[in-house]
Amino acid sequence: MILLSMIGVLVSTKGMRLVIHQSGVPSEVVFLEEFEAGEPQGHEVRVRMLYAPINPADLNFIEGTYGKAPNFPAVPGVEGCGRVESVGEAVESLEVGDLVIPLSAWGSWTTTMVLAENQFAKLPKDFDEVQAAMLRVNPTTAWRLLHEYRLLEQGDWVVQNAGNSGVGRAVIQIAKSQGFRTISFVRRQELIAELKALGGDAVFLDDAEGVRLALELVGEEKVRLALNAVGGDSALRLMEVVSVSGAVVTYGAMSRRSLKVPNKYLIFKDLEIRGCWLSRWMDHASSAEIAEVMQPLVAMVMKGDLLQPVERVFEVGEYREALARAQESGRAGKVLLKF
Incomplete structure (x- = not known):
């Protein structure tokens, strides 16, 4: 399906995401699948995801050893960043082109997210996208x-x-x-x-x-x-x-x-x-409490005082290689997926 964004740009509602249907060894249970993302309604926004790191929590989630059990089918990914692609008719805090990070616990390993506007934190538009993807955790x-x-x-x-x-x-x-x-x-x-x-x-x-x-x-x-x-x-x-x-x-x-x-x-x-x-904190914190933490961190990154090293960025189609590298020791930084 194709839809028009608020600025008249043609946007496909289909996306690709990494999914698990059961817990197990990451290289054996993670698959890349197409899905219908849908059109944002009301206070929802549609975000085109750009980058997402592979964190230890993601690997534990896939293996079934994390604090929360997955509800299958499940999309891993506890953090990432993207840009707003289209918005629902009642959206007030975000607009097309805004750089955002999802605040929801899981689901960032995808090309597209459609969630309520309050489920995203807005960053400066010129904020480094790779650093943005690693800011939440x-x-x-x-x-x-x-x-x-x-x-x-x-x-x-x-x-x-x-x-x-x-x-x-x-x-x-x-x-x-x-x-x-x-x-x-x-x-x-x-x-x-x-x-x-x-x-x-x-x-x-x-x-x-x-x-x-x-x-x-x-x-x-x-x-x-x-x-x-x-x-x-x-x-x-x-x-x-x-x-x-x-x-x-x-x-x-x-x-x-x-x-x-x-x-x-x-x-x-x-x-x-x-x-x-x-x-647990993110599940219960108010938008104001989250902003109180995020604002000084954003300022530090913008000044160059807080930077996270990157080992390598893999295209999403190379996810098996990315998962393998993320589980190896001796890395110089994070492994990221590019969507």
């Missing part, structure tokens, strides 16, 4: 980690593992802009200089010697917040570094090992153990 998570669990002041220390992850890099850059100091643990020696160049104050290997160096560095100063993306023994090393009455916030479980908290950290350090799941 990692930078937003990093911002919330740094602002929701402890009221940090300039000069305060924050310790994290997985410092080279997408969230970890965002934490380093955002913390630097806010005047917070970071200690980041990593698994590979070659990452130390790289993360220091990014703005990290201290970067150590994630082992017992790294803990010793971190404690030596901070001395009597307080480390009020620890950010855990790994779990297992790595999380215990964070608990060793964080100060009495500090918060340990878990937002990932890369090691797939349980978080077992020794009694001493609860009794003698009175640590607060918290969890952070962006999807």
Whole structure:
């Protein structure tokens, strides 16, 4: 089917999307299918998607190990960006050509999205499209980690593992802009200089010697917040570094090992153990709350103070190669799909 947009441009209502009909190995259960996107009605807008990254959450969603089970058939993709292609007759906040990111939890691995206008966040039209596609998950998570669990002041220390992850890099850059100091643990020696160049104050290997160096560095100063993306023994090393009455916030479980908290950290350090799941917050946050987080992040990206590295951009037809690369270690950045 073909329809006319509000500016008279011919627009097809058919699209292509990546779909799963069952959980399993990503390369075996993801398929590219045609679908009828339909025409926007009322407060709906039709968005032509441009880019979408492949995040660990996407892979977990496909495998069936994510916090929310898919309703089949399901379209993966927790973030991305696109431009408004046509609008319903009651739309007020968006117009054709606007650059937007979807706020809905899933469904960005598609050429076309038709949703209510309040399900998209508008970005400056000249905002970098690739960076826009990666704005919703990692930078937003990093911002919330740094602002929701402890009221940090300039000069305060924050310790994290997985410092080279997408969230970890965002934490380093955002913390630097806010005047917070970071200690980041990593698994590979070659990452130390790289993360220091990014703005990290201290970067150590994630082992017992790294803990010793971190404690030596901070001395009597307080480390009020620890950010855990790994779990297992790595999380215990964070608990060793964080100060009495500090918060340990878990937002990932890369090691797939349980978080077992020794009694001493609860009794003698009175640590607060918290969890952070962006999807839950996005489901309940108001438009104003989301904007309050997005606005400073957009400003940072526009100034060049917050950038996420890209390993490679794959055309959507190369999705199997993209999925394979996204699951490999040693990447220099995100793998993205281009629609």
